[in-house]
Amino acid sequence: MxxxxxxxxxxxxxxxxxxxxxxxxxxxxxxxxxxxxxxxxxxxxxxxxxxxxxxxxxxxxxxxxxxxxxxxxxxxxxxxxxxxxxxxxxxxxxxxxxxxxxxxxxxxxxxxxxxxxxxxxxxxxxxxxxxxxxxxxxxxxxxxxxxxxxxxxxxxxxFPHTNTAPSQNRPAQQFELAVRYLENNYTYNCTIEDLCVSLSLSRSYIYNLFQKFAHTSPQKLLTQMRMEDAKSKLTSSNQSIQEIADLVGYHDTFTFSKAFKRYSGYSPSTYRKHFS
CATH class of the missing domain: 2.60.120.10 (Jelly Rolls)
Structure with missing residues (x-):
């Protein structure tokens, strides 16, 4: 071909x-x-x-x-x-x-x-x-x-790049730490403010890190992590929507359902019906 x-x-x-x-x-x-x-x-x-x-x-x-x-x-x-x-x-x-x-x-x-x-x-x-x-x-x-x-x-x-000075790597390392924090905590009701406190960095600095390395905001990435996990759970488990909402960091089912529909275009129940 x-x-x-x-x-x-x-x-x-x-x-x-x-x-x-x-x-x-x-x-x-x-x-x-x-x-x-x-x-x-x-x-x-x-x-x-x-x-x-x-x-x-x-x-x-x-x-x-x-x-x-x-x-x-x-x-x-x-x-x-x-x-x-x-x-x-x-x-x-x-x-x-x-x-x-x-x-x-x-x-x-x-x-x-x-x-x-x-x-x-x-x-x-x-x-x-x-x-x-x-x-x-x-x-x-x-x-x-x-x-x-x-x-x-x-x-x-x-084929390593050997000319990068350690100081130039610091923002990248901070970004990696920020992503790791979100990966480890998105299932809880964590916020971007929690992320800032954990890394001792300002909200504006973290926002700029995410714009530079991920071309998105930390809040959008946090939402993406939660929604992709929710999509997987909806199609691969029999857990209730309320249980899934709680497992991906939403303690209020209505807020979760609204966010999920905004993200995917479907309500949680409709998504499960179409893609399971």
Whole structure:
């Protein structure tokens, strides 16, 4: 198969695959659409060659065995060779940890990797791309999640970014602590004020952290964690709506039901009926 494009349902918060595909480009083909992306798109060149550049960087020639990354929110340009056009596969990624993962690798800065050869990173990308074509099931979804993190593990261990000073990492570490706090406490009736007190940080500082690293507010992320957990419980358990509301941090069923409908477009009972 030379050309394909598939989209997936978005479920993850930390990292999630939105779409994947491949294309065997025509000579000189250049993408003419919106080159400022709302997510990250990792490309692996299967054959051929082409040119790639990101705003503020020089154009570089890449070939089979190389990777390039279309970064979120940054203009970029890529064009197939006129004599030996490339054939590449891609995986589109989003999630609150994706930016930090790429920042910890050599993809930070130049947004490409050359001559990855038989690296475990390359092998795990190829394996993940293969598994993404299999029929969706709980087992396959778990395998995709596992392979995604395996790929990231090999990326940051085989191709680490070694020039980041510890002081530059501090905001990222604070953000990670903030997310971990929400993950550990969203099932209780915790608030963003509780988060601020726990980390001894101001509300405005934490808001800016979330805007920088997750492009959302802490309150929206807290709500997303609760609602995604509620959706899972509604479709996989026989617990009452009142019990589920309490388990995801709402002690008032009416408030939970109102928030759930605003988030999903369905009342809890209707969602259970449609998606169980």
């Amino acid at each position: 030379n050309n394909e494009y598939h989209t997936l349902s978005q479920n993850g918060i930390e990292s999630n695959i939105l779409f994947f595909g491949q294309e065997k480009c025509q000579p000189g083909y250049a993408f003419r659409g919106n080159n400022i992306r709302d997510n990250y798109v990792l490309h692996y060149i299967l054959a051929g060659q082409g040119d790639f550049s990101v705003a503020g960087h020089k154009t570089v020639s890449l070939k089979a065995g190389d990777f390039f990354l279309l970064p979120k929110g940054v203009a970029c340009f890529y064009q197939a060779s006129f004599t030996n056009p490339w054939h590449y596969a891609w995986i589109g990624l989003t999630g609150i940890k994706i930016a930090n993962i790429f920042a910890a690798s050599k993809l930070a800065g130049n947004y490409y990797l050359k001559a990855t050869g038989q690296s475990n990173f390359t092998k795990s990308f190829q394996r993940l791309f293969e598994v993404l074509h299999q029929k969706t099931s709980l087992a396959n979804n778990l395998l995709v999640e596992n392979l995604t993190y395996e790929m990231f593990y090999h990326l940051v261990t085989e």
